[in-house]
Amino acid sequence: MPELPPFSHTPKRYTGLPFEEVMRLRQEHLTPALLTYYEKPVMLVEGKMQYLFDEKGRRYLDGFGGIVTVSCGHSHPGILAAAHDQLDTLVHATTIYPNQEVAFYGKALADKMPGDLSVCYFVNSGSEANDLALLMARLHTGNYDLIALRNCYHGGSQSTMGMTAHGTWKFNTPQGFGIHHALNPDPYRGPFAGHDDPATAYANDVKELIQFATPGRIAGYIAESIQGVGGAVVFPEGYLAKTYDIVRAHGGLCIADEVQAGFGRTGSHYWGFESEGVQPDIVVMAKGIGNGFPLAAVVTTPEIAASLTSHIHFNTYGGNPLASRIGRAVIEAIDNDGLQANSAQVGSHLKDKLIGLADKHSLIGQVRGKGLMLGIDLVTDRTTKAPATAECAAVWNKAKDLGLLVGKGGLAGNVIRLKPPMCLTMEDADFMVAVLDEALTQI
Ligand SMILES: Cc1ncc(COP(=O)(O)O)c(C=O)c1O
Secondary structure, eight states: OOOOOOOOOOOOOOOSOOHHHHHHHHHHHSOTTOOOOSSSOOOEEEEEBTEEEETTOOEEEESSHHHHTOOSOBTOHHHHHHHHHHHTTOOOOOTTSOOHHHHHHHHHHHTTSOTTOOEEEEESSHHHHHHHHHHHHHHHHSOOOEEEETTOOOOSSHHHHHHOOOGGGOOSSSOOTTEEEEOOOOTTTSTTTTOSSHHHHHHHHHHHHHHHHSSSOOSEEEEESSBTTTTSBOOOTTHHHHHHHHHHHTTOEEEEEOTTTTTTTTSSOSSGGGGGTOOOSEEEEOGGGTTTSSOEEEEEOHHHHGGGGGSOOOOSSTTOHHHHHHHHHHHHHHHHTTHHHHHHHHHHHHHHHHHHHTTTOTTEEEEEEETTEEEEEEEEETTTTEEOHHHHHHHHHHHHHTTEEOEEESTTSOEEEEOOOTTOOHHHHHHHHHHHHHHHHHO
16 A cells, blocks of 8 residues: 655644544534535544644645645644734734734735736635625726636635536526626637637637627636636636737736635746736635635735725725734745745656556546646546546545545546645655555556
8 A cells, every 4th residue: 555755743642522523513513515525534633734634643645735725734834933923912903903914915915926916905715805806897897797717616605606607516596697607718628629729719709708798898807727626627828818818808807816726836837827928907816825824815906906995895804913924924935945846846746647647547538737736537438538427536535545635626526636735745746646546446
């Protein structure tokens, strides 16, 4: 059986509630809508960098980072020190009172942005941030309609559920007024797969959608830089640039949802959109921005930001001293620990090895993604690309039993998602490959 690389941390002895009691209380008092991973769920009680521990002290490699959120590592020492210091000083006051922490943080984040993206609005979750981005785009342009993509995920609030285009995540309630979904520019599964110029073909679909479904003037266009929940889909080269031109020609703003792809995860760049050579008007961030602390942001230009000043807009926790200090510590940790370069190096090693696994396992239809944001699309037949949903669930469960936690995505739930903390080592990557090889062999 594959063995985890050695690691010196010894978890504390767990003295809390047993697994069965936690599950009983959870079932009795928490919403039945909670999604619980795995046939036999794993209870996690401690984390250290790229590893997690269950109540019995068993160690797992975290290949999913708490859904692409633990960017720098669990209990990262620098982030913990900053959080402890701020907890001892001032946790909350709201931004109605000036405090240096939100000022420092706004500058630190703006310094990471290209062009005139220099104004930050801090909130607590990706859904809130996307809500706000939509509001800003509508206010700034005076237009109403928004173009999003099929297979995208932008959140679970009323308006972001409307932006999201995965039937599995949409309830039968009114949502998404004025939001239209263009064809997903998926080079593997999309209708223009194999087309000689897929970038233009998919961009033209956005143009036609604007012409047919809207008054011809739009508020904006939103896309994840690499689709996350949709299964690590990377768009054809040149697609975003062509689409941004079309959107701007119809009066719209371009919104990049960097909730999963941002903060160095793609390896080659700090932001996912940068590798597509585009400059968005609004950038939405969450998840990895806080390394597990509830924090999110919308960053835009001074002109667009000014659109929110006509009335009062307020977010109670957004940018409070604790959140701001942690957010700044995350940026420092990514820089000091060289996490972007590590994502590039370890990510490309991991991807190469996974592509190698495809020679051995016909279930693997495609390995895709960038840096440490990778997906393995499992198919029952490489010609029809029929999704191997049941097999994917079996591999995912088996990987957990072998000590590796990974995610699952795609509309049909047939894509293994690998998005570990960016401190993953080469040895960890080899362990991941060995586990997936073993799991694929066993099923
Ligand atoms: C790309 C993307 N945008 C937005 C969101 C919504 O973030 P949150 O769950 O923090 O509201 C998610 C969550 O998975 C996401 O993946």
